[in-house]
Amino acid sequence: MNHVLCGLAANVTLPSELVNRLIAVADADIAVELAGRGDLSREQAVSLVSRVEESAVRLAYEGRLTAADIDPAAQPHAALALLHERAGSPEWARLLAADPVVERREKLAACSGLPSDVVKTLAADSDVRVVAELALWTTPEVAARLAGHPHAEVRRAVAANEATPPAVLAALITGRGLPPAQRCLVCDREETPFVHDPQCPRPDCDLLPGASCDGPHESTMHDIQEAALRNPATPTEAVVGFADHPSMLLRWALAARSDLPPEVYRRLAADPTPGVRADLAENPAIDDALIRVLASDRDHNVRRRLAHNPHVPLDLLTHLAGTTKIGTTLLPRIASASPAEVEALAQSPKPAARMLVAQRRDLPPEICDALANDPDAKVAKFIAPHPGRSEAQLRAMVDRHGVRVLAKVAANPDATPALLEDLTRNEPSVQKAFREIARHRNATASALLACLADKQARPIAAGHPALPPPVIVELLTDADWQVVEAAAANPSLPPAVISDLMRRL
Template identity: 80%
Template sequence: MNHVLCGLAANAALPSELVDRLIEIADADIAADLARRADLSHAQALALASRVEESAAWLAYEGRLTVADIDPVAQPDAALALLCEGVDSPEWARLFAADPVFERREKLAACSGLPSDVVETLAADTDVRVVAELALGTTPEVAARLAGHPHAEVRRAAAVNQATPPPLLAALLTGEGLPPVLRCLVCDHEETAFVHDPQCPRDEWGPLPGNFCEGTHESAVHEIQRRALENPATPTDAVLRFVNHPSLRLRWALAARSDLPSEAYGQLAMDPHDGVRADLAGNPAIDDALIRTLAGDGGHDVRRRLAHNPSVPLDVLIRLAGTAKIGTTLLPRIAAASPAEVEKLAQSPEPAARMLVAQRRDLPAGIRDALATDPDAKVLKSVASHPGLSERQLRAMVDRHGVRVIAQVAANPDATSALLEDLTRHEPPVQKAFREIARHRNATGPALRNCLAVRQARPLATGHPALPPQVIAELLTDTDWQVAEAAAANPSLPLAVMSDLVPRL
């Protein structure tokens, strides 16, 4: 791969004539960047599709090519891309429904709005992968038929499809009213009885590691049930019998459903597996009493997931903030807090409460400024990147808490050029701050030069348009390919250098 030419192909400042020259020499890697250019003309798109066959599909997805531009026989991937994008071409659909290459029939089966005769052809395909792909997104009428397909993979796909009629989804859970499953991926590939070693390195299409079949397609039927339990269209009454099922995976599939009665959620809250309780903790449908119960759960990830639940009461959330690993993120309940709640949180004696509300970026100026003087460093880290803070306020944060807040101050969109330069000279240096400065809109040449000395910030700084053109040109030969590619993609790269980089035929 020529990383410099790939970077140049993505350079927004590349003149049209140099785009033409790149098209003339493009390989698949260069073409991938050219196809994403916002300024690519229709004529250039046609030339690129002619030069690099696979680029036709990329250009079709980008909307740069139309039905009139594509020969479905010579450019099948591009034609399928347009079909997947909703282009109405029954002739193309019929052509691909009979294509000997199953991958093309499979891709066609994923398209919506196909003619009814094409759907019938795909539903009767001899390759189960094609029929399963159709079942994933087809209409209720076709999904209802495919729910009784003899192959388990097709039934699994129908169990995923939310358009499958609810009575059929319920039947997929129990098998009642459906003909028996005759084939599965295990017995398609192996003689039964067979257990697929969980450590098996094989990666071809077939049974997943750990799957088994002793003649009744046990793993496949289990997977059909799991998918139906996860499907929100499956009737509530049908799924309740699985709340105490011996299979962990089936119980786990219920934890995120929003339609269970409180008694069922209560049973799941006592599940011995942390993963079930963690998914339940993040479920907005659980009630206040259960939330408070789960707040004391010491299982892995339970309290963190509970903190992200939009229904969690504020008093519970404040307690969780002191014990759960929430991270620096705006939690849904905080984002939905009323103005009165925001004010109460900002004035709370608990630093955790002030830290949570400081993550909001729509705070009234008075509350924002009060939090900017908070004595607790965790609160300042949360508020430091809030827009509207002055240079004086940001510098005061650095003076008080130094390395604990520098990265967040550097991420503030209103940080001045002078402040960013000073932050690059801070002792001791803060690695994350250099990455923030390297992508900051107000970064200057001197600040960016300092960022070049930090390995993780170097590619970002190289791509910044404020970096001096001479420095950008020098970085084209950097030993780090990411740096060289970023230099070539920098819109401040001199035009003469761009021209010299593109070979002439």
């Protein structure tokens, strides 16, 4: 891989004639960068596809190619991408339905709006992977027909398809009303009875650990039930009986459903598997009483997930924030808090409450100012990146809390050039702060030179346009390929250097 050329392919200052020269020599890696250029013309896109056909997929999805630009026989990847976007010709679908390459027929089966004769052909395909892919994405009518397919893997795909009629999904769970499946992936390949060793030493084996078949295709039938239980289109009455099922995976599949009776949610809240209780904790359908039960769950992840439930009461959420590592994501309940609730949280004597509300980016100025002066470093960390903070406020945070807020202050979009320079000289230094400064729009050459000394910030700084051109040129021979690509893509790379690099092609 030529990392300089990959970087140049992404350089926004590269003239059109030099883009053409890169297209003429592009390999798959260079083509990825060229396909992402916003200034690529239709003619250049067609030329790039002629050079590296795989680039057509992205170009087609982005609307940079039309059906007139593609020869489906010579460029099947591009044709499939346009068919997926419903911008291809029906004749392409008929051609690709007979393609000898299974993977292409499989991709075709995932396309919507296919002609009925093509759907019929794919449904009768000799390779079960093609039929299963069709079953996963097809219409209700076709899904209903495929529910009785002799291969259990096709039925598993039907069970996962949300367009499958509810009555068919209920039948897949019980098997009643459907002919017995005749084959599965296990008995296709192994003599039964067979249980796949989780430590299987065969490098070419793609059976899942524990896959088994003793005649009734046990593991695949279990997978069919799990897929149907996770499918929101499956009727409630068909799934409620699985809350006490011996299979942990089947009980787990119920926990995120929003249509279960309260007594079923209560049984799941007592499940011995923490993952079941964790999914249940985040489920918006559980009531206040169950939320409070789960708030005292012994498992940390259950309590963390409960904090992300949009209906968790604020008093409980504040308690959870003080005792559980929740993360830095704005929680749904905080995002929906009313102005009065926001004010109450900001004035709470509990730092955890102030920390939660500090994550909002739409706070009134007076609340932002108060939180910027908060004596607790955790609160300050969340308010520090807010736009609109003055240089004096940001410097005061650093003076008050030191390294605990340095990276967040550096991430503030209004941090001044002088402040960023001072942050690079802070003792002790903070690695994450260098990365934030390296990508900051206000970073100066002096600050960026300091960032180059940090291994993780170096590739980011190498692409910053404020870096001095002689330094950028020097970085083109760096030992780190990420630095080389970033330097070559830097818009401040001198045009004369770019021309010289291109002359060497």
